[in-house]
Amino acid sequence: xxxxxxxxxxxxxxxxxxxxxxxxxxxxxxxxxxxxxxxxxxxxxxxxxxxxxxxxxxxxxxxxxxxxxxxxxxxxxxxxxxxxxxxxxxxxxxxxxxxxxxxxxxxxxxxxxxxxxxxxxxxxxxxxxxxxxxxxxxxxxxxxxxxxxxxxxxxxxxxxxxxxxxxxxxxxxxxxxxxxxxxxxxxxxxxxxxxxxxxxxxxxxxxxxxxxxxxxxxxxxxxxxxxxxxxxxxxxxxxxxxxxx
Numbered sequence: 001x002x003x004x005x006x007x008x009x010x011x012x013x014x015x016x017x018x019x020x021x022x023x024x025x026x027x028x029x030x031x032x033x034x035x036x037x038x039x040x041x042x043x044x045x046x047x048x049x050x051x052x053x054x055x056x057x058x059x060x061x062x063x064x065x066x067x068x069x070x071x072x073x074x075x076x077x078x079x080x081x082x083x084x085x086x087x088x089x090x091x092x093x094x095x096x097x098x099x100x101x102x103x104x105x106x107x108x109x110x111x112x113x114x115x116x117x118x119x120x121x122x123x124x125x126x127x128x129x130x131x132x133x134x135x136x137x138x139x140x141x142x143x144x145x146x147x148x149x150x151x152x153x154x155x156x157x158x159x160x161x162x163x164x165x166x167x168x169x170x171x172x173x174x175x176x177x178x179x180x181x182x183x184x185x186x187x188x189x190x191x192x193x194x195x196x197x198x199x200x201x202x203x204x205x206x207x208x209x210x211x212x213x214x215x216x217x218x219x220x221x222x223x224x225x226x227x228x229x230x231x232x233x234x235x236x237x238x239x240x241x242x243x244x245x
Contacts, residue, residue, distance in 0.1 A: 096147020
């Protein structure tokens with residue numbers, strides 16, 4: 001199949017994104033903010049991977065009956081197939097660590113992946129992971145996944161890096177499978193006061209990625225309450241315009 005496309009983009013209409021960070025920094029809330037904002041453009045869905053279960057963060061988001069929990073890779077694939085028929089404006093996926101677990105379980109069942117001569121468990125896990133991430137592109141124009149972070153060792157250099165909590169080499173390699181990979185962090189600044197931000201420009205030993213013609217600010221501060229998604233998207237689209245204005 002041949003398909004023409006325009007390289008002179010001025011608006012981000014289709015992309016995948018991964019947000020990773022420590023527990024409790026506000027990733028699930030950010031997903032809800034994204035869905036609420038994008039719901040102005042059409043239907044949205046929230047897909048929870050069993051084990052994450054942070055839905056209470058969105059109790060007052062006003063999103064309604066758009067959530068679903070899945071337990072297995074087949075459930076996940078079936079859900080994506082159903083969503084692709086709806087014509088979604090956006091999809092949020094919560095639970096990257098659980099995502100890795102259901103993929104590993106689809107290959108190994110209840111046993112641990114075997115290693116050593118003659119074992120191809122990890123090869124199968126990586127292939128299944130890459131296929132699952134690739135399938136996200138056909139589900140909705142905007143797909144955002146949240147995952148916890150972990151310290152992982154680079155299998156070539158031996159250096160430790162801050163990565164999404166994914167299995168095996170997917171921890172570091174996931175940066176090449178999403179269009180955008182950002183790190184969310186929060187700092188307590190006072191009683192009931194938290195400063196949240198996204199690290200959006202490459203930092204040493206941290207998995208961050210942005211497929212854009214110009215760099216984003218190193219860090220984007222998020223407002224208290226809603227509005228973070230709109231602010232991030234505006235900064236991303238600014239890089240598509242000459243002069244970055």
